[in-house]
Amino acid sequence: MEWLKLIGIAIIIIGFLVKIDTIAVILIAAIATGLVSGMDFTQILATLGKAFVDQRLVTLFVLTLPMVGLIERFGLKKQASNLIGKVQKVTSGRLMTLYLILRKVAGLASIRINGHPQFVRPLINPMTQSALRTRYNLDQKDVDPKDIDKIKAQTSAMENYGNFFGQNLFIGSAGVLLMAGTFKSLHINVNAVDLVLASLPIAGVTIVIVWLNNILFDRYLDRKYGRSHKGVRNDE
Known part of the structure; x- marks a missing residue:
């Protein structure tokens, strides 16, 4: 079931094709990927927050x-x-x-x-x-x-x-x-x-x-x- 962890890529492709809000698509893809990987919701938020802080220069x-x-x-x-x-x-x-x-x-x-x-x-x-x-x-x-x-x-x-x-x-x-x-x-x-x-x-x-x-x-x-x-x- 390792392939299931690639669900985030499918969500991003579909979201872009139907022209849904980009940020929303990426967040949904990240959360879905974390859930199928066995992470709880708190871990997912912590990971996203750490990634944002580590890459804050992008903003x-x-x-x-x-x-x-x-x-x-x-x-x-x-x-x-x-x-x-x-x-x-x-x-x-x-x-x-x-x-x-x-x-x-x-x-x-x-x-x-x-x-x-x-x-x-x-x-x-x-x-x-x-x-x-x-x-x-x-x-x-x-x-x-x-x-x-x-x-x-x-x-x-x-x-x-x-x-x-x-x-x-x-x-x-x-x-x-x-x-x-x-x-x-x-x-x-x-x-x-x-x-x-x-x-x-x-x-x-x-x-x-x-x-x-x-x-x-x-x-x-x-x-x-x-x-x-x-x-x-x-x-x-």
Whole structure:
């Protein structure tokens, strides 16, 4: 009956398929797994509480909420847009590529000053939109809403690329240490340094591919807005 202890996995899959509240599904799965494993309800609660306390650093994301609120309150979003509006040669693609590179460098140094709510939404996205309007002398109403959505998607993608392909560039990151520990338990001779060195080429390839994609995005914007608006700066 050991297979019965996997009931929690089945509950999670079914719960996600029928779109029940995620936290409720996980708690039900944890309680069910504990009960079929012979634990009483008190032991289950104690185990869940200990796990929460041991992993309490995960809840630090809550600190980003007041940070975003302060950014919005004091107009940092608007000031960032104004700053980009004064830079004549910046393009939306170049700005996104620059953020990707900074995101990689931050990952290499294990500096967590990034993220969708902290940087992309209040800063990078409006700065990229401002770069588009400045380059082609556009007003907000002149920009196709579909292109605004594309910029939102592209800037979010920069964060995803930087995080996914850059999180293992720091030797002390949780992912690197977890993989190194797993390899060690399997008696495979791979250490944390080897994992970081293997991640470096992937990070470099990612930057090149995304840079080329951003160049194509700039050319798309140039074809769409460069010919129909005077004052465009042909400095490519």
